[in-house]
Amino acid sequence: MLSTTSDDNHYLAPTVVESVKILVVGSFGVGKTTLIGSVSEIDPLRTEETITEASEGIDAVDSTPEKTTTTVAMDFGRITLTDEIALYLFGTPGQRRFWDLWSGLAEGAAGALVLVDTRRLEDSFEVLDQLETRTSLPFVVAINQFPGAPNYEPEQIRTALDLDDETPIVVCNAKNRNACVRALAALVRHALKTH
Template sequence: MDYRNSEASGEAEEIVGPRSEDTLPASAAAAVKVVIVGGFGVGKTTMVGSVSEIRPLTTEETMTQAGVGVDDIAGIERKTETTVAMDFGRISLNERLVLYLFGTPGQERFWFLWNGLFEGALGAVVLIDTRRLEVSFDAVGRLEERGVPFVVAVNVFPEAPVHPMAELRAAMDLPDSVPIIDCDARDRASSRDTLLTLVRHLQSLHTVTPETP
């Protein structure tokens, strides 16, 4: 039996279980693992935190001098924390479908963790920052190598250049079949719409068109 200490009374207080808001809905019939990927500082932790219906698990640590010369912080010099393992959250898209969200670390020195996070994932969201488009190229390449379907979400950042979707598609060498959408990772509704786009994309890939007799 797990207990936590009560400083006020000096007695042990029993932990009765998870909070009611953290329990899985009884109506849930399907659970899907989704990964949120992208380069360093593109907003993965923010997205998981904004959309998760449970208190998200984060592994953010304060950035120290140990990362100087190792992590590329060009364009995000004011960033003070970074994910060192993963982020985790959950969202129910409807009464029956639940998504488990896993955010990957962005720095190259933590990429060895990606293989485990990709295991069993049905799809992915690639977050990009148009100020630093190149930092997401490796994420796209790894997804393509593993055959994980994905959508690309252009995160909103102050003073970030705005490009036509066709130009972004060409710059990232993406086929027409991969959806590209705008997203504000800070906004729950926008992040949820991004995940719905991914679900619709996955459904379209698994739709079998009947052969014409």
């Protein structure tokens, strides 16, 4: 017999009546894998591979020299957001050469959380374009606060990324579980309002 205890979150609580698929997107090295790992109540599935010299000149690794691995297919995790709602998180690869996977990952999703690094805002343009051209998902922009990164007001980010007034912008730290949960809750509220 399967049981759910406070020490074992492998199984959904019997109170969960709604499962929601969420896409977590962003450019290379913006913190998608970290965010899913921070909030997932199950051991997250990761498809990480070591970055090799073969990617030199193909992947923009200059701004993330400490990064040694990269997602090549997807990340997957689960979080019970409320007693009745569980979110299934699907993290997309950040490199353009893996973007063909996005269409399949987006199928059936209720919305997308777009992670942004203020040190490399220009990297977000292609991500937003990819999201808007390959999906019709509502999305929330989450500013991932990296140490030493410039701080901007959400309205400055809205202007820089040319976002609609209706697109919510939240601030989070992908390593902070509570901040990530708040960002995901903002996305769920926005998706419900949009649908």
